[in-house]
Amino acid sequence: MTRRGTGTNQEAVRRHNLGTVLRSVHRTGRTTRASLTTQMALNRSTIGGLAATLEELGLVRSSGPVTSRSGAGRPSAGLEVVSRRAYVLAIDVGVDRVVVGRVGLGCDVEVRTRVNLPPEPAPAHVAETIVDLVATVRADAPPESSLVGIGISVPGVVRQSDGVVLFAPNLGWHEVPFEQLVRERLDLDVAHVLANDADLGALAEHVRGAGVDVDHLVYVSGDVGVGAGVITAGRPLGGAGGFAGEMGHMSYDPNGRHCHCGNRGCWETEIGAVAIARAIGAPADVVPTLDVVLDAFDGPSESLHEIARHVGHGLANVVNLLNPEVVVLGGYLASLHRLVEPQILTAMRRGVMAAPGAQVRLTRPALGRDSVLLGAAEAAFEALLADPAGVLAG
Ligand SMILES: [Zn+2]
Numbered sequence: 496m497t498r499r500g501t502g503t504n505q506e507a508v509r510r511h512n513l514g515t516v517l518r519s520v521h522r523t524g525r526t527t528r529a530s531l532t533t534q535m536a537l538n539r540s541t542i543g544g545l546a547a548t549l550e551e552l553g554l555v556r557s558s559g560p561v562t563s564r565s566g567a568g569r570p571s572a573g574l575e576v577v578s579r580r581a582y583v584l585a586i587d588v589g590v591d592r593v594v595v596g597r598v599g600l601g602c603d604v605e606v607r608t609r610v611n612l613p614p615e616p617a618p619a620h621v622a623e624t625i626v627d628l629v630a631t632v633r634a635d636a637p638p639e640s641s642l643v644g645i646g647i648s649v650p651g652v653v654r655q656s657d658g659v660v661l662f663a664p665n666l667g668w669h670e671v672p673f674e675q676l677v678r679e680r681l682d683l684d685v686a687h688v689l690a691n692d693a694d695l696g697a698l699a700e701h702v703r704g705a706g707v708d709v710d711h712l713v714y715v716s717g718d719v720g721v722g723a724g725v726i727t728a729g730r731p732l733g734g735a736g737g738f739a740g741e742m743g744h745m746s747y748d749p750n751g752r753h754c755h756c757g758n759r760g761c762w763e764t765e766i767g768a769v770a771i772a773r774a775i776g777a778p779a780d781v782v783p784t785l786d787v788v789l790d791a792f793d794g795p796s797e798s799l800h801e802i803a804r805h806v807g808h809g810l811a812n813v814v815n816l817l818n819p820e821v822v823v824l825g826g827y828l829a830s831l832h833r834l835v836e837p838q839i840l841t842a843m844r845r846g847v848m849a850a851p852g853a854q855v856r857l858t859r860p861a862l863g864r865d866s867v868l869l870g871a872a873e874a875a876f877e878a879l880l881a882d883p884a885g886v887l888a889g
Pocket residue numbers: 743744754755756757758761763
């Protein structure tokens with residue numbers, strides 16, 4: 496019994512190590528056996544065995560000797576990701592559109608397609624749209640490439656345990672079992688992950704964007720509403736029910752405007768897309784594409800100074816609460832940041848305490864408009880990265 500138990504344990508350890516090697520190659524695109532040996536504190540022959548198994552699975556390939564980034568030490572045999580052996584479907588449901596991408600290992604977006612949505616779309620309509628888009632992006636997938644997961648982003652509050660969208664105010668959804676709706680219609684036997692858009696944006700910026708090597712990051716996204724994803728000590732901050740990060744609904748002005756969450760004076764009522772469109776005199780129908788409008792904005796930036804002040808003031812609260820190293824402003828907030836960065840910074844500095852204020856850097860996404868889509872892909876790859884051989888054998 497003991498020996499059998501030990502064998503099972505060894506198998507679990509090997510599976511874990513196989514996943515760790517694959518995760519490293521997936522994240523960096525290319526690494527060396529020497530650097531894996533150092534990172535994982537394993538000997539060279541163990542690393543060699545793990546690399547050989549991943550090579551047999553077709554997920555990585557050996558490359559010629561590579562000198563370390565610092566140029567120090569002897570060149571070591573390289574290991575590269577093979578993006579075409581496994582792919583995921585990354586699905587980004589926005590307020591006005593659905594984007595579906597076929598994303599290869601290493602987060603290589605091989606193909607993407609998008610369809611606009613009507614205002615307040617019915618969940619079943621969105622699920623059926625996804626089925627059509629998935630068929631399109633899968634049509635020319637390489638025959639040797641296996642589908643290993645599906646990641647779905649929604650702009651709303653998601654209950655992780657059963658994939659129910661509890662509340663997505665800008666879609667008009669309450670208590671929608673959206674993961675189940677999509678799963679039943681797609682009928683694909685792989686892991687499905689449904690998550691909040693800002694949480695996924697934070698994940699992608701942490702893994703391969705503005706927050707690489709940063710353990711404390713906040714991603715604040717503007718996509719009609721305002722959401723946020725938080726990485727703290729290198730891990731996503733979920734809270735008791737996975738609902739943490741609803742910064743758009745911070746109580747900001749108790750006597751302020753009515754918010755569609757039911758409260759009054761949330762931060763979103765001052766810096767949401769509706770408030771910004773009003774400030775620059777743009778019609779209400781541009782709200783879902785405010786990022787594009789702001790990127791082309793050539794009006795007086797003074798019209799945005801009041802909004803910038805509210806953005807900075809709210810961010811001061813975020814920085815005082817969470818002490819992040821990096822705050823990434825995504826969606827239309829990135830476009831706003833480009834226009835009025837000094838005003839945002841001045842307002843933030845006024846409200847922030849000295850110690851956390853000295854440590855924080857405010858920036859735009861390194862992944863541009865793809866943070867959320869790539870976050871959905873990262874979440875979908877998690878099953879393969881946890882157990883490469885098991886998932887490909889299944
Ligand atoms: Zn609210």
